[in-house]
Amino acid sequence: MQEEEFVDIVKEIQLDSLLGNVRLFVIMNEFEQYRKTNNISSEQFKKSLKKVICEEMRHTTGREVHANDLLKIDKIIKKLIRVFDTNKNGKLEFQEAVSAFCILCRGSIQSKIKYQMLAYSEVSSKTIRGDDIDADDSTADMFIRYKNLKKFMLCVLKLALNSGPEIMLDFPIDKLAEATANKCMEFAQVEDKSKGVVSLEQVTRFIETSNSLAIFSGDQ
Missing domain, CATH: 1.10.238 (Recoverin; domain 1)
Structure with a gap:
């Protein structure tokens, strides 16, 4: 599609x-x-x-x-x-x-990202319900592995696409998701993607300092 x-x-x-x-x-x-x-x-x-x-x-x-x-x-x-x-x-x-x-x-965009992170994470300190998803510490102990990070980034990019479709129409979104996941692992200084994990805090900071085009700067 x-x-x-x-x-x-x-x-x-x-x-x-x-x-x-x-x-x-x-x-x-x-x-x-x-x-x-x-x-x-x-x-x-x-x-x-x-x-x-x-x-x-x-x-x-x-x-x-x-x-x-x-x-x-x-x-x-x-x-x-x-x-x-x-x-x-x-x-x-x-x-x-x-x-x-x-x-x-x-x-909110933040709550949507947190819900998606929760869905794709493998470690969580507690169950997060809808009425506390925006709490600052509600996802403090959540982590995500590379294989699910790519899926998570695809979800985030689809969310961004629906909010502003003009920003990504010239590049396949699945390839963009994989490149974004790679950049996120680099941002978190994870050397071995097959074993490494990133925290929600790291993913959130990466998203806040990146956009769908800037991630392609530098080596792929």
């Missing part, structure tokens, strides 16, 4: 599903139950997402959800899965779901 098409489809899903109105912590609290196993069955995903969308629909329209609304929601969910199923297995793993919600739902 081309970057321009991705941005257009995301906007369609946000509008049709009303997820653009949903606060990120609300939907993440609903999906927290799947984090430990990183496993969501198709039925579980549809049930939880439908619950959130129906609640937002009632809030927005002031009426109960009708049968036609449910049919529309089913179509939206199928489209959402098709767009964010990076593993191409016909369903969304927890990490893929987090990426989708961070792009589709309302929330």
